[in-house]
Each structure stands twice: as structure tokens, then as C-alpha cells.
Amino acid sequence: MAGSPITRTTYTVDSLLAVTVEVFNTRGYDGTSMEDLSRAAGISKSSIYHHVRGKEELLRLAVGRALDGLFAILDEPPAVQGRPVERLEHVVRRTTEVLLAELPYVTLLLRVRGNTEAEIWALERRRDFDHRVADLVRAAVAEGELRADVEPRLATRLLFGMINSIVEWYRPGAGPEAVDGIPDAVVRLAFAGLLA
Amino acid sequence: MAGSPITRTTYTVDSLLAVTVEVFNTRGYDGTSMEDLSRAAGISKSSIYHHVRGKEELLRLAVGRALDGLFAILDEPPAVQGRPVERLEHVVRRTTEVLLAELPYVTLLLRVRGNTEAEIWALERRRDFDHRVADLVRAAVAEGELRADVEPRLATRLLFGMINSIVEWYRPGAGPEAVDGIPDAVVRLAFAGLLA
DNA sequence: TGTTGAGCCGACCGATCGTTCGGTTACGCT
DNA sequence: AGCGTAACCGAACGATCGGTCGGCTCAACA
CATH class of the missing domain: 1.10.357.10 (Tetracycline Repressor, domain 2)
Incomplete structure (x- = not known):
């Protein structure tokens, strides 16, 4: 009843979170810019705001x-x-x-x-x-x-x-x-x- | 040969460092701005650069x-x-x-x-x-x-x-x-x- | 007492920050 | 086929970042 069985190329909050946490842990929370996150996730900075408030x-x-x-x-x-x-x-x-x-x-x-x-x-x-x-x-x-x-x-x-x-x-x-x-x-x- | 025996109101590198470390520990290094430091030390932001390179x-x-x-x-x-x-x-x-x-x-x-x-x-x-x-x-x-x-x-x-x-x-x-x-x-x- | 320099200042720099916005793309559903 | 919308984008926002600059003040010393 949940996600499609086919290939998944788009982000969910969870999968975005997994990428984010890795960056936070290496750069530090304050040391991580939203551009760092967008680069690590492979999507644009503004796209992140589609999934989370900030x-x-x-x-x-x-x-x-x-x-x-x-x-x-x-x-x-x-x-x-x-x-x-x-x-x-x-x-x-x-x-x-x-x-x-x-x-x-x-x-x-x-x-x-x-x-x-x-x-x-x-x-x-x-x-x-x-x-x-x-x-x-x-x-x-x-x-x-x-x-x-x-x-x-x-x-x-x-x-x-x-x-x-x-x-x-x-x-x-x-x-x-x-x-x-x-x-x-x-x-x-x-x-x-x-x-x- | 060293510091004057009278009252000391100015900063040394050591005394500035003591203030700085407290701020670093509460705000985090990345989370600390030079203005945070200047406020905690009671001197202007640019004055800090008189004592240290940055x-x-x-x-x-x-x-x-x-x-x-x-x-x-x-x-x-x-x-x-x-x-x-x-x-x-x-x-x-x-x-x-x-x-x-x-x-x-x-x-x-x-x-x-x-x-x-x-x-x-x-x-x-x-x-x-x-x-x-x-x-x-x-x-x-x-x-x-x-x-x-x-x-x-x-x-x-x-x-x-x-x-x-x-x-x-x-x-x-x-x-x-x-x-x-x-x-x-x-x-x-x-x-x-x-x-x- | 004239000079020097340590110590400090406000104003400003280009860069980057987190966030916003209008618009585009492409997939799921009927 | 056509519609709705989830997912994404580039451009730009005001704010703040670390750092620079020229000049001011005042105690120490010759």
C-alpha cells in the first residue's frame, strides 16, 4: 500500500534525512550550509524546502x-x-x-x-x-x-x-x-x- | 622585564583566549561569530585582530x-x-x-x-x-x-x-x-x- | 615635552548564510 | 488525452559572516 515497487529516484523525507545526517556529522550542524546539503543530495538548495521546513x-x-x-x-x-x-x-x-x-x-x-x-x-x-x-x-x-x-x-x-x-x-x-x-x-x- | 605591576585593564593573548574558549564551548566554534567574541570580551570586533591573526x-x-x-x-x-x-x-x-x-x-x-x-x-x-x-x-x-x-x-x-x-x-x-x-x-x- | 606604539575603534568589504518565490517538469490517476 | 500535483529548479532576498582599513587615544620613555 506504500511506495511503488519500481525504481525510486525522488527523495522522501527519510532518504533526504539519511544524506543530511552524514553531512551534519562530518561538517557539524553549524558548519553545514544548505548548499552543502543540496550538493550532497544532488538536488537544488530550494528543493530541500519542498520536503522540510528548513x-x-x-x-x-x-x-x-x-x-x-x-x-x-x-x-x-x-x-x-x-x-x-x-x-x-x-x-x-x-x-x-x-x-x-x-x-x-x-x-x-x-x-x-x-x-x-x-x-x-x-x-x-x-x-x-x-x-x-x-x-x-x-x-x-x-x-x-x-x-x-x-x-x-x-x-x-x-x-x-x-x-x-x-x-x-x-x-x-x-x-x-x-x-x-x-x-x-x-x-x-x-x-x-x-x-x- | 615583563608586565607592569600596576592594574591591568587591557587584554593579553592569554586572557583573551580564556574568554574566547568559554564562548566557543557554549556556542560551538562554527556557531561563534567574531561579534559574539567581541561582545563577550567587551572590545570591538576589529580589536581582536590586534592580538591574534583571526x-x-x-x-x-x-x-x-x-x-x-x-x-x-x-x-x-x-x-x-x-x-x-x-x-x-x-x-x-x-x-x-x-x-x-x-x-x-x-x-x-x-x-x-x-x-x-x-x-x-x-x-x-x-x-x-x-x-x-x-x-x-x-x-x-x-x-x-x-x-x-x-x-x-x-x-x-x-x-x-x-x-x-x-x-x-x-x-x-x-x-x-x-x-x-x-x-x-x-x-x-x-x-x-x-x-x- | 615631543614622540612612539600598543591597544582599541567605527565603517566598510566581498562572500556566504538560510530562506523565499515564481515558474517548470514529469509522473500518477481517471 | 488531459488534469492535478509532487518534485524540482534558478534567481534573488536581507542578514550576517570573517576580515580589513585608516585613524584615534593615551601611557611610557627619552
Whole structure:
């Protein structure tokens, strides 16, 4: 009932967004001009305005997609039932997986600083996500499952700082097997540390 | 032989740089106009060009300062002698301390993406730093002091991703005692993990 | 006290910014 | 075949960009 089964040469909002996010991530949002986008998309600058209201809407759509993926994790069954430490491990592993699956969108999300209205909205949703994870860490500490000599809020920040830093260096390419090792490594280092 | 001992109301390159870096960090480098800088510094736009060649030189000076602080760590005695795992722990702790001490400059450094010449130069120096730390991790693994089931390069990236993420949330204010806890927490989580 | 230059200024430059607008093309539907 | 409109275009808009220029001010010094 949707798109034609034949060749598709025209842009949808989604396919335009995919091109846009790549440019945003390499040039930076402020460093990207609408002409940069038009050149990357292969259509004229003014044609972009046929699909979206403007530059900031492209940003809002992109970070919204990343946030939707991350928040969906918190509603997955293993994230809402069981021992807190196991729920936390699930969230940690799945967050890493979603970050890798939606890499360009999450990358853009993590670079938002809050200068425009869309960015402030994204920061608020991110903070909400962080708070819900911090609650999980607190619960695990209360159960005696996690060390109590590091503040839960601080531990949460460092933990997700580690996960989020993946966007700084990971580039897909080799194959799907390269991805699989990363969530495991994250969970191991996060819970058991570097020491042998 | 240097500056007059009396009141100083005029700008030096350093004091101008301090103002500049704050603006760069809140607005972003591309999002900061020279008029933004002139407004924050309280002098006219053209006066800035009396102190520096232009916008990019301000960026180069700022990230250079951050890099100098980080590289100095690798030359400290505890970083060059002793068991690899102890040398690594020293580098981890000191990197966290330098990051906190030079917070605005390191923050700016970590946001560089490599679009201008100054940014490419900064990225190259960062990569050099990372490689030297990764060598340390490899040495510790070879000695059997660190777990061997996570690739040294990956472990290094995640470890320093955790440290570097501090710039995303830490804001000085409360007092010096708030800072002291962070390097300890980083070392504990990095080497021993979250588990109780 | 006359001179010098560091420090600063307003006015202005060409280029580029995000956006708008009127108009053209070509495909889907009847 | 003919119509409607999604998709696209070139040209231009005012605003703002980073940077330049000639000149002003005033403290330091000979």
C-alpha cells in the first residue's frame, strides 16, 4: 500500500534525512550550509524546502529518531523485570547495540549543545533517559549488587560516557562480526573492569 | 622585564583566549561569530585582530594548550617507570586531573572534528597520544596484569571515552573537594568495574 | 615635552548564510 | 488525452559572516 515497487529516484523525507545526517556529522550542524546539503543530495538548495521546513527541522527529525530508539530500550521486558543489576546490564548492552545500529543519528544527538529550540528539546529528553538509568543504578546499589563507594549519579555518567564515546571512533565496514564484539566488551569492562 | 605591576585593564593573548574558549564551548566554534567574541570580551570586533591573526588562531592556541597539558603527563616519572599497569593507572588518574584543571581547553579539544587546518593538526596530536596509551595497555596485557579478552585498542578507546566524557557534565563550582572524588571514581571503575 | 606604539575603534568589504518565490517538469490517476 | 500535483529548479532576498582599513587615544620613555 506504500511506495511503488519500481525504481525510486525522488527523495522522501527519510532518504533526504539519511544524506543530511552524514553531512551534519562530518561538517557539524553549524558548519553545514544548505548548499552543502543540496550538493550532497544532488538536488537544488530550494528543493530541500519542498520536503522540510528548513535546516533546524532536519536536525529535529534526526535527533528524534535517535531518541526514539534509545527510549524503546527502557520498555523492553528485560529492562523492567528481574534483579536491578540484570536490568542494568540489559540496558547497557542494548544501548550499545542501538547506538551502533543508528550510529549517524545517535552521533548527531550526542553532539547537540542546546543552542536552538530543537537542541534544547533533545537535551531535555536525553536528561530524562539518563535519570531513568541512574534510578536503575541506585536500585542495584541498594540491593548490594553494585559497589557503594562510587556515587550512583557519577557512575551512571561515566558508564554512559564510555558507551557514547563509541561514536567518536567506530566506523562500520569490515562486517557484522566486528560489531558483535563491542557490546560484550562494554559490558565486561563496565561491570568487571580492566584488571585480569 | 615583563608586565607592569600596576592594574591591568587591557587584554593579553592569554586572557583573551580564556574568554574566547568559554564562548566557543557554549556556542560551538562554527556557531561563534567574531561579534559574539567581541561582545563577550567587551572590545570591538576589529580589536581582536590586534592580538591574534583571526578566528582559527584562537582555536589553535586553545587546543594547543590542552594538548600540551595532556602530553606532559606521558613524561612524568610514574608514567615511564614501574609495572605497566601502575604506569597506566597513573596516566588515567593524571589525565582526569588535567582534564578537570584545564576543563575549557580540553572540552574544546574534544569537540574538534577536523574541518580546518588547525583541527586536523589537533586530531593528529590526539591520535598520537592515544597510540602511546594503547601501547601501555598492550604492555600490561602482555604482563598478564590486564584481562586479555578485550582488545587493547578497544579497551583504550572505551577507557579514555569514559574519562573524556567528563567534559560533558562536570561544571566547577561547589569546591575543590568535589573534584577530588572524580579521579578516584574513574580509576576504580576503570580497573575494578561496577560490581560490588 | 615631543614622540612612539600598543591597544582599541567605527565603517566598510566581498562572500556566504538560510530562506523565499515564481515558474517548470514529469509522473500518477481517471 | 488531459488534469492535478509532487518534485524540482534558478534567481534573488536581507542578514550576517570573517576580515580589513585608516585613524584615534593615551601611557611610557627619552
